[in-house]
Amino acid sequence: MRTLRTQVLIIGAGPAGLLLGQLLHKAGVANLILERQTGDYVLGRIRAGVLEQTTVDLLDEAGVGARMHAEGLVHHGFELMFDGQRHHIDLSRLTGGKSVTVYGQTEVTHDLMDARAAAGLQTLYSAADVELFGFDGDRPGARCTVDDERIEVQCDYIAGCDGYHGVSRASVPVDAIRTHEKVYPFGWLGLLSDTPPVSHELIYGRHERGFTLCSMRSATRSRYYLQVPLTEQASDWSDERFWAELRRRLDPAAAAALVTGPSLEKSIAPLRSFVAEPMRFGRLFLAGDAAHIVPPTGAKGLNLAASDVRYLSQALIEHYGERSGAGIQHYSARCLSRIWKAERFSWWFTGLMHPLPHEPEIDAKLHRAELEYLVTSEAAMAAMAENYVGLPV
Ligand code: APR
Ligand code: PHB
Secondary structure: EEEOOOOOOEOOOOOOHHHHHHHHHHHHOOEEOOOOOOOOOOOOHHOOOEHHHHHHHHHHHHHHHHHHEEEEEEEOOEEEEEOOEEEEEEEEHHHHOOOOEOOOOOHHHHHHHHHHHHHHOEEOOEEEEEEEOOOOOOEEEEEEEEEEEEEEEOEEEEEOOOOOOHHHHOOOHHHHEEEEEEEEEEEEEEEEOOOOOOOOOOOOEEEEEEEEEEOOOOOOOOOEEHHHHHHHHOHHHHHHHHHHHHHHHOOOOHHOOOOOEEEEEEEEEEEEEEEOOOOOOOOEOOOOOEEEEOOHHHHHHHHHHHHOOOOOOHHHHHHHHHHHOOOHHHHHHHHHHHHHHHHHHHHHHHHHHHHOOOOOOHHHHHHHHHHHHHHOEEEEEEEHHHHHHOOOO
């Protein structure tokens, strides 16, 4: 068996793993990534794309911000739509000037992969049968199979950045971890199209037929979502059916302005809130989707992965630099404090904007009253804006 050695072994080449690798590399900490899929497969996944300022700053710190600043769209607000009317949420006015950047997660992943390749850092793609060992002791590592060759990687620390279905969290003894999960009784049918966005800002809409989100990737590429029952298949939805349903749920002005076209991608994503605690087990750390999932309504998924990576990179750089264990000691608590607040915001926003199947009329009226309060109260709008642009790290 071939044996490799590194300081930090990262499982997963999604945005969390790649960003961690880049920040550690910049600080002179050696790292190696094992990724189950090919690079092209990882890049092929369509995901959200609203970046908090703290995420933008971290990508700059990692040296991968150039294209994001050149092609990303800075948004100072978004719109809430209900009862056929839109209401502007002025994020910058409500937060003392903060904004978000609309830049696809696929692009972020692309920039990180390019930077890693340019730096000549080692990533083993198509690494099958990854098994972790020794993270409860002093000599952790992993074994995997690449091109039919079994390889052992020895390291000081393992960063489990392998997502919800990864091996890292699954390797933790069940009595050492607690998980909390809420699954929502609906999904998001997403459609990507090379059509101009219906509005220059995002529109989050609540309609009796279901939630709607109008988003974008650029001035010529749009991303739309419709709330659908979990029993639906994407194949049940022709483009025509999608556009017709979207138009029905939009306010008249947006419905008239909507430009339709052939879909580039169409898929249904389930919605869940999930948190695993703690996030460190000896010399194994969990970061990103490996430890938590948020419903996409608040666009917090990538931003939470980034803040985990901020805390983890600081902790490991502090360890190798000043030989201090403080960051490592406090990693889990620091992450979970921010994670639970983002989980709360995402759950609240999801509940507010998605009518439940067979919703009792009183619930619909209570949500209606909350929406009206939200768009008429400065205090309520400010609280929402503060969470949407991202709580401090
Ligand atoms: N061995 C090696 N790699 C693995 C394994 C395994 N056993 N299991 C999963 N992986 C890889 C996946 O193929 C994927 O490329 O780990 C990577 C995890 O990446 P993501 O799922 O994108 O998770 P993360 O990097 O934490 O990014 C979180 O992704 O889902 C969105 O909304 C979420 O925006 C958030 C972001
Ligand atoms: C997206 O652009 O895909 C997107 C934007 C905002 C969200 C969720 C998804 O809340």
